[in-house]
Amino acid sequence: MLLTIEIIGIITMIILSSVSVLSFIMINKILSQLKYKNYLMEKMTxxxxxxxxxxxxxxxNKLFDEYNDTNKDECKYKDKNKDTSKI
Structure with missing residues (x-):
């Protein structure tokens, strides 16, 4: 009876150890993929x-050029008005 309990305990410890190692490996792979995904997202951003x-x-620049063009037209118009008022 004692021997079977020891065997069951050893089997349980082996299973838990293997599950722990496999879960550690999987977590490392998942984290590395998340880091890579974050890197790609940062580059895309x-x-x-x-x-x-x-x-x-x-x-x-386009709006500024358009604004300058309209101001030039207004300045020309004002200059013409100034010239005509002097006469």
């Missing part, structure tokens, strides 16, 4: 930010 910044700069 940086690229999207760079693209958005580039588009924002292009849009800002």
């Amino acid at each position: 940086q690229n999207i930010y760079m693209i958005a910044s580039k588009k924002d700069k292009e849009t800002c």
